[in-house]
Amino acid sequence: MLKKRIIISLTFNDGVLFRTKKFKPDYRYTKNFVDLWNADEIILIDVSDGSNKQSQNFLKVVNFFIENCHLPITVGGGIDSLKKAKKVFELGVEKIIVNSSSYTNPQLTSLLASTYGSSSIVHSIDCKKSKDNKLYDIYINNGKTKVDQKSLEYLKKILSFNVGEILINNIDNDGSLLGYDLELINFFANHINIPLIVQGGAGNWEHFYEVLKLNNISGACTQNIYHFTEKSLISLKMFLKEKKINIRLDDTGL
Amino acid sequence: MIGIINSGIGNIASIKSALNKKSIEHKVCISKNDFDKINKIILPGVGSFKTFYENLIENSIFEILKKKIQNGMPILGICLGYHALFKSSNEFGHYEGLGFVDGEVKNLSELNINLRIPHVGWNICTLKKKSILFENIDNEKNFYFTHSYIPTGVSTNNILGVTPYGKEIISAIEKDNIFGVQFHPEKSQKQGLCLLENFCKF
Numbered sequence: 001m002l003k004k005r006i007i008i009s010l011t012f013n014d015g016v017l018f019r020t021k022k023f024k025p026d027y028r029y030t031k032n033f034v035d036l037w038n039a040d041e042i043i044l045i046d047v048s049d050g051s052n053k054q055s056q057n058f059l060k061v062v063n064f065f066i067e068n069c070h071l072p073i074t075v076g077g078g079i080d081s082l083k084k085a086k087k088v089f090e091l092g093v094e095k096i097i098v099n100s101s102s103y104t105n106p107q108l109t110s111l112l113a114s115t116y117g118s119s120s121i122v123h124s125i126d127c128k129k130s131k132d133n134k135l136y137d138i139y140i141n142n143g144k145t146k147v148d149q150k151s152l153e154y155l156k157k158i159l160s161f162n163v164g165e166i167l168i169n170n171i172d173n174d175g176s177l178l179g180y181d182l183e184l185i186n187f188f189a190n191h192i193n194i195p196l197i198v199q200g201g202a203g204n205w206e207h208f209y210e211v212l213k214l215n216n217i218s219g220a221c222t223q224n225i226y227h228f229t230e231k232s233l234i235s236l237k238m239f240l241k242e243k244k245i246n247i248r249l250d251d252t253g254l
Numbered sequence: 255m256i257g258i259i260n261s262g263i264g265n266i267a268s269i270k271s272a273l274n275k276k277s278i279e280h281k282v283c284i285s286k287n288d289f290d291k292i293n294k295i296i297l298p299g300v301g302s303f304k305t306f307y308e309n310l311i312e313n314s315i316f317e318i319l320k321k322k323i324q325n326g327m328p329i330l331g332i333c334l335g336y337h338a339l340f341k342s343s344n345e346f347g348h349y350e351g352l353g354f355v356d357g358e359v360k361n362l363s364e365l366n367i368n369l370r371i372p373h374v375g376w377n378i379c380t381l382k383k384k385s386i387l388f389e390n391i392d393n394e395k396n397f398y399f400t401h402s403y404i405p406t407g408v409s410t411n412n413i414l415g416v417t418p419y420g421k422e423i424i425s426a427i428e429k430d431n432i433f434g435v436q437f438h439p440e441k442s443q444k445q446g447l448c449l450l451e452n453f454c455k456f
Contacts, residue, residue, distance in 0.1 A: 001418055002369075003376040003396060040376055067271045072398050072441045089300060092267030094400055094441060114346055117302045117334070119372035119400045164372045164402065195374045218375060248376045248396045250445065 003248040004212045004240075005040040005219030006233060009199060012077075014048045015057025038233045040248055042069060043097070043167075043221060046077030047142065053078035059091065066092040074122060080105065085112055089120075097122045097167065100140035102158060103147060109161040122197075123158050124167040127151070127184055136187055143171045155191055166192050167221070169199040177203030177224065180211045189216045197221060205239040212245050256280040256454055257292035259319070259335070262309035265300045269332075272440040272447050278454045286318040294454060295319070295327060298440075299334025303345035303359070303403070306334050316352070323354055328431045330387075330453045333401060336434035339427070340405050354432050357408040357424075365406065367420035372402040379415040379425045379437065386456045387414070387426070387433055387449060395445040397437035399425075404436065 011018045042065060046058045054077075065073050075088045076097025085096055098121060102109045113121050126143050127136040138147040138154050147154050158166070168188055170181040180201045189196060198211055199221035211217050240247045256273065260266050260282050273280045280296075283289055297319070299306050310316045323329050331339045340351045343359035351359070362371045376396035381388055404423045415426035417436070425436040433453060439446035 001377065002373065002399075005375050063267075066268055067274075070268070070272055070275070070441060070443050070447055072400070072438070073268075089265060090267065092265045092269075092271065094265065094268075094300060094438065114302055115305050116300060117345075117402065119374060119402050120300055164400075165374060193370060195370050195372065218370070250395050250443070 001246055002218075003040070003246050004217070005197065006038075006208070006236065006247070007041040007043055007197060007219050007221040008039045009043040009045065009221040009223045011045045011047045011223065012058055012061055014052045014055050015061050018047055038237060038249070039071060040219065041072045041074060043074045043076065045097070046075075048078070054084055054087065059087070062088065062091050062093065076122070076124065081108070082111060082115070085116070089116060095120050095122050095165070097124050098163070099124045099126070100145075102161065103140050106157070106161065109158075109163065113162040113164070117164075118162045119164040121163045122165040122167055123161070123163040124169060125155065125158070125188070126169050126171050128171050136184055139171060152188075152191060155188060159192070159194070163194070165195045165197065165218075167197050167199060170201065173201035174199070175223065176201050179203060179207040180220065182210060185211065185214065185217065189214070192216070195219075199223070205236050208236060209240060209243050209245065212240060213243070255291050255293060257283040257289060257295045259295060259297045259310075259315060260284045261299055261301075261306050261315075262313070266298055268438075268440045269296060269298050269450075272450055273454070276447055276451045276454070278451065283315070284313060286314045289318060289322065292322075293327065295322065295329040296450075296453075297329060297331045297335030297338060299332065299338065301334060303334060303337060303343040303349055304347055306338065307343075307349045307351075310338075320352060323352070323432065326431050328453070328456075329354075329433065330450075331432075331434035332440070333436060333438060336427075336436055337403060337405065339432060339434045340408075343403065345403050355405075355408065355412055355427060355429050355434070357405040359403050360406050361403055362401075362419075362423070365404070365421065365423070369420045372400060373419050373423075374400045376442075377417050377419065377437075379417050379435070381415050381426075382410075382413050383428075385414050385428050387428065387435075387452050389452050391445045391448055391452075397425075397435075397439065397442040397446060399437045401436060
């Protein structure tokens with residue numbers, strides 16, 4: 001049976017692991033351990049501004065993960081052309097994440113799906129609760145620009161590009177440690193018939209259980225660096241296994 | 255020496271890093287002139303069958319591959335490279351494959367699978383027969399899958415392993431010198447690298 005995935009998501013600014021919390025910005029610390037900790041997938045996001053996007057420093061980081069972690073690696077952040085996509089695929093990543101470019105250049109997302117195969121394209125959706133507190137709005141450009149379309153209509157459009165997976169994120173929850181936004185997940189999940197993974201808010205093991213027990217969720221991402229300390233992913237997975245979540249617990253390492 | 259076929263869109267870098275980790279000598283084959291000293295072939299592939307196929311034809315690799323494999327050279331097809339071993343694929347049109355193994359590659363949705371497509375994540379590969387490819391790999395170990403298409407109509411003799419996804423999908427084949435796996439061994443940690451090593455060393 002297909003296992004539910006625990007995904008480590010790391011953000012980089014010009015190749016340096018970017019954390020707003022009390023974390024020393026040094027990616028070497030993390031990358032040496034990620035492979036050993038039983039993660040099921042690693043997401044690397046480039047959050048650099050403008051000209052620093054896809055800088056040599058970021059590509060070096062991607063390359064380092066490819067060479068050292070024999071795990072699925074997904075890369076996102078600023079991939080707005082076939083050329084940029086090619087560059088990361090050539091480094092050996094399986095999947096890329098697109099987001100804002102689908103709004104400005106919808107043909108590109110379809111083209112990426114037909115060139116690299118649907119299963120290689122993940123579409124992330126950043127959301128915030130709307131002002132009336134009832135619905136959700138979708139944002140692009142790292143949460144800076146609100147999409148001027150109804151969120152479910154915009155979702156429908158994204159699905160029509162034949163992407164292979166949706167990554168849903170509540171911007172306000174990100175880093176909150178208050179748990180995933182189950183309301184947001186419920187809002188979108190029934191409209192999505194491809195794998196759905198969620199991000200934003202994981203603070204404790206119970207939070208992972210709350211989302212992974214849902215049938216329509218394929219995986220949960222965490223950006224919380226404190227989940228990456230020694231053996232913590234193993235302990236999370238043992239916790240989930242006890243709760244009857246179908247999880248991968250192979251002995252890892254190489 | 256292992257030849258890794260570069261179709262132009264494949265993720266050969268991760269195969270290379272896996273072979274480096276196991277200290278296995280290899281070389282990337284981009285054109286028909288790159289096959290000197292090659293005695294085994296890995297055919298990886300990320301992408302759609304259409305692009306993959308067109309790139310192989312354009313670089314004259316298709317024909318030389320056919321010849322080498324017919325002459326008995328071992329080949330391991332991975333993911334899209336696995337699909338290429340069959341007679342044909344329906345991904346974005348209808349394409350003839352290398353045709354070493356009878357079968358047709360179809361979208362998972364055509365198999366009446368009531369689950370999400372693509373099939374993405376870690377799943378097991380249960381062996382139907384013993385194989386050198388899976389030596390020292392426990393049956394319950396997981397491999398990483400990411401695909402929307404799968405071979406169908408494969409003769410039982412050639413089926414090496416199956417994976418439960420709504421129904422049993424054919425995730426590994428073996429026919430004489432021809433091996434193929436749907437999952438990505440180069441991304442499947444310990445057991446994946448073990449499988450690559452088994453292929454390279456037998």
